[in-house]
Amino acid sequence: MTAVGEQLCYVDAYATTTEARVVAVEAGHAVGVVLDRTVFYPGGGGQPSDRGLILRAGDGRTWTVRAARKAEGEIVHDLEPDATDPPAAGDLVTVDLDWARRHALMRTHTALHALCGVVWRDYGAQVTGGNMEPGAGRMDFEFERMSGDLVDTIEATVNAELAAERDVRVDVLPRAEAFAIPDLIRTKVNLLPEGIETIRIIEIVGLDLQADGGTHVANTREVGRIRVTGYESKGRINKRIRIALEDQARAPA
Numbered sequence: 001m002t003a004v005g006e007q008l009c010y011v012d013a014y015a016t017t018t019e020a021r022v023v024a025v026e027a028g029h030a031v032g033v034v035l036d037r038t039v040f041y042p043g044g045g046g047q048p049s050d051r052g053l054i055l056r057a058g059d060g061r062t063w064t065v066r067a068a069r070k071a072e073g074e075i076v077h078d079l080e081p082d083a084t085d086p087p088a089a090g091d092l093v094t095v096d097l098d099w100a101r102r103h104a105l106m107r108t109h110t111a112l113h114a115l116c117g118v119v120w121r122d123y124g125a126q127v128t129g130g131n132m133e134p135g136a137g138r139m140d141f142e143f144e145r146m147s148g149d150l151v152d153t154i155e156a157t158v159n160a161e162l163a164a165e166r167d168v169r170v171d172v173l174p175r176a177e178a179f180a181i182p183d184l185i186r187t188k189v190n191l192l193p194e195g196i197e198t199i200r201i202i203e204i205v206g207l208d209l210q211a212d213g214g215t216h217v218a219n220t221r222e223v224g225r226i227r228v229t230g231y232e233s234k235g236r237i238n239k240r241i242r243i244a245l246e247d248q249a250r251a252p253a
């Protein structure tokens with residue numbers, strides 16, 4: 001099934017709200033709402049989905065959206081499990097995402113790509129996985145010679161790259177064109193399923209290029225500074241580096 005809903009998160013990461021029409025409502029364990037347009041990110045690539053609200057224009061009624069997900073190409077907004085009297089197909093609504101949380105995720109996601117870019121450029125180590133929450137994240141690398149001293153250097157280098165105010169660009173390329181970019185091969189773009197004909201690329205200009213579905217800030221200056229909060233060996237080759245945004249790391253829990 002081809003998605004009918006417009007998915008604004010992939011083209012404008014700064015869109016926080018939109019009006020929309022309810023297309024379908026799935027009843028079940030949790031109520032899932034499909035809209036003809038949304039700003040919600042459905043999760044994926046280590047970035048959690050957005051949270052927020054759906055507000056019905058007709059009567060001002062609001063529902064909390066606790067998560068979003070992709071199902072058959074559509075972004076489904078999951079309401080609280082105890083949501084009663086959900087919106088109905090045809091309702092005109094406003095959908096609002098929790099911007100403070102999303103923006104922290106965007107800053108964190110871009111910080112993790114800067115980390116990948118530095119580790120690849122300076123040490124030739126490939127990323128094998130990653131995950132994040134708002135303000136903090138981790139990346140796993142095939143990085144046999146990682147050490148505490150190296151991690152300090154990496155932290156300083158990443159902060160210098162972020163301070164260099166590099167633009168972050170989003171591009172969508174035909175599969176063949178994306179496969180011709182040598183830097184993309186290292187992120188295992190060749191593992192993408194056959195059916196995918198276009199590939200979305202996130203470029204931190206001059207530093208990093210990755211196939212990625214997530215949301216990012218427009219310039220590295222918006223990330224600020226990061227701190228390496230930990231590193232671990234997950235085996236002889238596989239190493240994990242944990243980072244936090246410096247302003248978030250300082251904030252009380």
Ligand SMILES: [Zn+2]
Binds near residue numbers: 045109113210212214
């Ligand atoms: Zn990413």
